[in-house]
Amino acid sequence: xxxxxxxxxxxxxxxxxxxxxxxxxxxxxxxxxxxxxxxxxxxxxxxxxxxxxxxxxxxxxxxxxxxxxxxxxxxxxxxxxxxxxxxxxxxxxxxxxxxxxxxxxxxxxxx
Amino acid sequence: xxxxxxxxxxxxxxxxxxxxxxxxxxxxxxxxxxxxxxxxxxxxxxxxxxxxxxxxxxxxxxxxxxxxxxxxxxxxxxxxxxxxxxxxxxxxxxxxxxxxxxxxxxxxxxxxxxxxxxxxxx
Numbered sequence: 001x002x003x004x005x006x007x008x009x010x011x012x013x014x015x016x017x018x019x020x021x022x023x024x025x026x027x028x029x030x031x032x033x034x035x036x037x038x039x040x041x042x043x044x045x046x047x048x049x050x051x052x053x054x055x056x057x058x059x060x061x062x063x064x065x066x067x068x069x070x071x072x073x074x075x076x077x078x079x080x081x082x083x084x085x086x087x088x089x090x091x092x093x094x095x096x097x098x099x100x101x102x103x104x105x106x107x108x109x110x111x
Numbered sequence: 112x113x114x115x116x117x118x119x120x121x122x123x124x125x126x127x128x129x130x131x132x133x134x135x136x137x138x139x140x141x142x143x144x145x146x147x148x149x150x151x152x153x154x155x156x157x158x159x160x161x162x163x164x165x166x167x168x169x170x171x172x173x174x175x176x177x178x179x180x181x182x183x184x185x186x187x188x189x190x191x192x193x194x195x196x197x198x199x200x201x202x203x204x205x206x207x208x209x210x211x212x213x214x215x216x217x218x219x220x221x222x223x224x225x226x227x228x229x230x231x232x233x
Contacts, residue, residue, distance in 0.1 A: 041226065043225055044204075089155070099218065101155040103152065
């Protein structure tokens with residue numbers, strides 16, 4: 001059974017703190033790794049799709065890295081703001097069109 | 112950017128009734144839509160893949176006669192929960208790809224999601 005683990009499950013930080021989350025996935029037959037940000041009552045929003053080992057992507061204060069050999073990806077948020085409060089989902093795919101999601105990391109940033 | 116509109120956001124129904132959830136792609140053609148279900152504290156679980164003009168492909172353990180999926184046009188896919196029971200109470204969400212596969216497989220394409228539908232069956 002293909003499984004995606006995300007840690008921590010939840011995180012509370014102060015405004016201005018930097019933080020990071022982990023997504024672990026099976027390393028065999030890897031094809032792509034996705035990160036989504038999901039605010040309450042809204043649609044999940046795509047942040048990154050990464051396919052190559054060693055990939056690093058950045059979008060404003062948010063960045064992600066990928067290690068396909070050991071099966072993990074990190075998502076970093078620099079200088080967290082209250083508007084960063086959301087659930088961050090990762091999902092991976094092997095050689096198919098289907099994504100397998102983790103349970104997410106719920107981030108709350110306090111002013 | 113690409114938008115998927117999902118309705119209703121909330122629905123409460125009596126046991127034994129049927130409920131229809133709609134997903135519309137507003138500014139793109141979605142040849143493929145995915146339907147997921149999420150139980151509390153669990154991950155999004157793929158229920159079925161819906162292709163325009165053809166039968167949906169259901170994941171193992173998902174009853175196709177209970178969860179009817181129709182993808183009659185390039186912009187509309189519907190999920191009907193037939194004869195709903197309390198155990199069907201869950202969060203249902205759709206997603207679609209707004210572009211052809213970028214590689215050998217479409218798994219590297221981003222997904223555009225609806226906002227989800229919370230179903231409560233009394």
